[in-house]
Amino acid sequence: MRQYLAQRIALIPVTLFVVSLLTFILAQLVPGDVGRTILGPYATNSQVHALDQRLGYNLPVLQRYWHWATGFVSGNWGVSPVLQVPIRPLVMSRLGNSLLLAATAFVIVVPISVTLGVVAGVREGSRTDRAISLVGLALLGLPEFVGATVLIVVFGVTLAWLPVTAQAPPGSGLLTRLHYLVLPAIPLVFVLFGYISRTARSGTIETSNAQFLRTARLKGIPRRAVLTHHLLPNALLPTVTVIGFQVGYLIAGLTVIEELFNYPGLGQLLISSATDHDLPTLADITMLVAIIFLVANVLADASYALLNPRIRARRAR
Amino acid sequence: MTAIAAAPARVGAVATWRRRLRSLLGRPAFTVSLVLIVAWVVVAISWRLYVPYSPDATNAMAPFGEPSGAHLLGTDWLGRDVFSRLLAGSTSVIILAPAITVVALVVGSLTGLATGYYGGLVDVGVMRLVDAVNTMPGIVLSVLALTVLGRSDLVLVLVIAGGFAPLVARTVRASVLAERERDYVDAARLRQEKGPYMIGVEILPNVLPTILVEGAIRLGYAVFAVATLSFLGLGPQQPSPDWGLTVSLGVQYVQNAPWILLAPSVAIASLVISVNLVADELRREFLR
Numbered sequence: 001m002r003q004y005l006a007q008r009i010a011l012i013p014v015t016l017f018v019v020s021l022l023t024f025i026l027a028q029l030v031p032g033d034v035g036r037t038i039l040g041p042y043a044t045n046s047q048v049h050a051l052d053q054r055l056g057y058n059l060p061v062l063q064r065y066w067h068w069a070t071g072f073v074s075g076n077w078g079v080s081p082v083l084q085v086p087i088r089p090l091v092m093s094r095l096g097n098s099l100l101l102a103a104t105a106f107v108i109v110v111p112i113s114v115t116l117g118v119v120a121g122v123r124e125g126s127r128t129d130r131a132i133s134l135v136g137l138a139l140l141g142l143p144e145f146v147g148a149t150v151l152i153v154v155f156g157v158t159l160a161w162l163p164v165t166a167q168a169p170p171g172s173g174l175l176t177r178l179h180y181l182v183l184p185a186i187p188l189v190f191v192l193f194g195y196i197s198r199t200a201r202s203g204t205i206e207t208s209n210a211q212f213l214r215t216a217r218l219k220g221i222p223r224r225a226v227l228t229h230h231l232l233p234n235a236l237l238p239t240v241t242v243i244g245f246q247v248g249y250l251i252a253g254l255t256v257i258e259e260l261f262n263y264p265g266l267g268q269l270l271i272s273s274a275t276d277h278d279l280p281t282l283a284d285i286t287m288l289v290a291i292i293f294l295v296a297n298v299l300a301d302a303s304y305a306l307l308n309p310r311i312r313a314r315r316a317r
Numbered sequence: 318m319t320a321i322a323a324a325p326a327r328v329g330a331v332a333t334w335r336r337r338l339r340s341l342l343g344r345p346a347f348t349v350s351l352v353l354i355v356a357w358v359v360v361a362i363s364w365r366l367y368v369p370y371s372p373d374a375t376n377a378m379a380p381f382g383e384p385s386g387a388h389l390l391g392t393d394w395l396g397r398d399v400f401s402r403l404l405a406g407s408t409s410v411i412i413l414a415p416a417i418t419v420v421a422l423v424v425g426s427l428t429g430l431a432t433g434y435y436g437g438l439v440d441v442g443v444m445r446l447v448d449a450v451n452t453m454p455g456i457v458l459s460v461l462a463l464t465v466l467g468r469s470d471l472v473l474v475l476v477i478a479g480g481f482a483p484l485v486a487r488t489v490r491a492s493v494l495a496e497r498e499r500d501y502v503d504a505a506r507l508r509q510e511k512g513p514y515m516i517g518v519e520i521l522p523n524v525l526p527t528i529l530v531e532g533a534i535r536l537g538y539a540v541f542a543v544a545t546l547s548f549l550g551l552g553p554q555q556p557s558p559d560w561g562l563t564v565s566l567g568v569q570y571v572q573n574a575p576w577i578l579l580a581p582s583v584a585i586a587s588l589v590i591s592v593n594l595v596a597d598e599l600r601r602e603f604l605r
Contacts, residue, residue: 019453023461030465037465134346141537141593143544146582149564153575164571252456256545260568270457271549274464282464286457293454 005305008298019290020072024065027283028057038081038277051081055280072287082278091269091284098254098265104181105188105250106243109196112189114239117197118232121204132197140194144256147187156183167263184261188253192246199242200235207235237308244300248293330522337602347598350591357588360404361411370398372405372558381574391576393567403580406558409547410588413474414539420478421539422532425485430516430524432486433493444490447483455480455542463551473552477542481535485528492527496520526603533596540589560585 031037035052052058055078056067071078077087113136120132139147156164162183168176207213208231216230255267262268266285273281341347369389376396384391390399432440455477462476496502497520505519546552547561555562560581567578 015448022453026461026465137593137597138590141541141589142586143541143548143561143589145545145548145561145564146585146589149568149571149578149582150586152568152571153579157572157575248454251454252545255456256548259549260565270460274460275550277464279465282461286453286461289454289457 002305005298005302008301012294012298015294016287016290020069020287021065023283023286023290024068027279027286028064028068029061031279034279038279040277055081068283072284077284078280080273080278080281082273082276082281087281087284091266091281091288094264094266094269095288097263098258098267100177101181101184101257101263101265102188102250102254104178105185105192108182108185109189109192110243113193113196114200114236116193117200117239118204118235120197121201121208121235122227124201124205124208129201133201136194136197138194139190140198142190144187144191144253145260147190148184148257148260151183151186165261167261184257184263187257188250191249191253195242195246195249196239200239203235203238204231207231210234233307237304240307241300241304244296244303247296251289251293341598341602344598346594350594350598353587353591354595357407357584358411361407364401364404364407368398368401368404370401372397372402373556374398381570383574384576390580391574393563393574393577394570399576399580402558402563403560403584406560406563406581407584407588409470409553409557409559410540410543410561410585413470413543413552414536416474417478417481417539417543418532418536420474421481421485421535422528424478425482425531426489426528428482428486429489430493430520433490434497434512434516434520440490443486447486450480450483453480456545459542459546460549460551463546468551468554470553473543473546477539477546481538485531485535488531489524489528492524493520496523499523530596530600530603533592533599537589537592537596540585540592544585544589 028034033048033052034055034057035048036043039048039051056064059067075088077091079085080087080090083090116132116136120129123129152164155161163180164183165180168180213226213230216226221230251267254265255270257263258265258268259271266289269281270285272278273285374397376392379388379392379396380394382388382392382396384399388398388400390403393399393402428443432443458480459473459476463472466472502515502519505515510519543552544561547559548565550562550565553559553562555566563581564578564585567574567581570577
């Protein structure tokens with residue numbers, strides 16, 4: 001396992017290199033004239049030429065890639081030609097906002113979906129199980145903006161229980177900010193619920209049928225103790241990993257929710273830089289997201305190894 | 318000789334498929350969902366015959382009309398009939414999502430069949446590439462590609478299908494690897510059948526259920542992806558009645574005219590949930 005993890009970590013730079021090539025080709029080679037793409041058809045040729053020169057787009061291809069890649073690694077991301085602000089501080093502050101929203105969603109979804117998933121698994125085949133599984137399956141495929149618009153109409157407009165914007169008034173405390181994030185977080189909760197509860201359910205079912213659990217029951221260990229000490233630690237292992245893998249999905253979900261609620265997160269910046277043809281910002285966001293995604297996946301794998309009693313025991317020996 | 322030997326097997330295969338279909342049609346979740354999907358497909362093809370108003374006909378005198386006898390689902394910010402636009406708006410997703418699924422299935426299945434059957438260096442190389450594509454979150458790749466290549470239906474289909482094909486390839490490959498160890502493959506090999514025959518005639522029919530289920534699952538994701546990208550303004554452009562686009566434009570009127578965005582939202586939900594339920598029933602029937 002340790003070897004496998006080391007292999008995974010060693011592969012990160014390789015994969016990032018491939019991703020950076022792909023990003024570079026899409027953002028800098030395919031458009032042909034990058035300066036013209038950014039400035040649009042109404043800019044004069046000399047303006048385009050000046051921008052190309054400033055961003056280094058008149059250099060040979062290999063040099064351009066080197067210039068961009070080393071700049072990214074050393075944290076020198078340059079200035080957005082559209083917004084006229086340094087890219088890195090902008091992207092990082094947006095990332096912070098997105099993380100707050102994502103954290104809110106996770107805090108709500110993990111306890112609910114794990115509990116309901118385990119309940120469904122323990123009562124496999126019962127009416128409760130059917131209901132939970134069906135709801136999970138239905139929510140799983142529902143695009144976030146669909147769930148969100150229905151929620152806005154019901155809770156924001158008709159009942160007026162929750163604020164319909166995601167951004168608290170400037171200067172408000174963390175608690176108020178979180179209050180504003182509840183409504184935007186729920187559509188993310190919907191989709192995540194499907195994945196997490198499903199994995200918790202199948203993990204529970206699989207473990208219930210294991211030999212060691214039968215032994216525990218036959219030894220006369222109380223039901224509750226069997227559940228908490230024998231079943232759950234084993235049943236929830238895959239769930240931990242699946243929660244880690246949801247980070248990739250979450251990036252898409254956040255983009256939609258931030259756009260819908262006009263929340264200044266990374267996803268909204270992604271869409272606005274696409275609309276403005278801000279290719280340098282777009283390329284840097286792509287790289288950052290790929291890094292987050294890769295690291296999250298490796299952490300998910302690592303958590304599986306760390307939590308699995310079998311693997312842990314093997315290492316102790 | 319082979320033809321005679323093969324004939325009963327074919328009859329058996331048809332009977333098996335027929336039995337599975339009958340078992341599927343006996344389940345309400347499957348049947349109801351299938352009827353809903355077929356209904357939307359029929360609407361997408363034939364709405365021109367019976368829409369009460371032209372979906373693009375504006376009426377400056379009656380914007381934000383509440384649902385009424387004249388306008389079943391009300392009117393939007395330009396006084397256009399929401400019900401007519403709802404029906405007409407089905408066309409884009411009903412065309413784009415299956416197109417994405419077909420492209421992803423064809424490319425992914427061919428790759429999976431070839432790499433799974435032949436193995437070796439090609440297999441290793443292609444699977445590395447598949448892993449690399451999978452590390453790019455689809456949304457970021459789609460946004461980047463649609464920005465650079467321009468917003469067109471073709472780019473949209475190719476970008477989403479390009480993200481799906483590696484996933485299909487991986488599933489099909491795993492299934493081929495399992496089939497390759499079976500006796501009938503050895504028998505065909507002893508008859509000295511060639512690679513393309515082995516893949517096309519011997520292995521393909523046996524991995525077809527896998528491909529079918531994978532296709533149904535991908536179709537659900539394709540509807541999701543098309544709806545999401547058009548909501549983000551990267552799909553069909555105004556004045557298209559596309560559902561995702563209509564929701565994103567209707568958000569600003571949610572306080573006064575919620576019906577504008579509720580109608581297409583519910584439509585997307587009905588389609589997506591139906592496709593997912595059908596996919597789930599197919600998975601239970603075929604991949605037990």
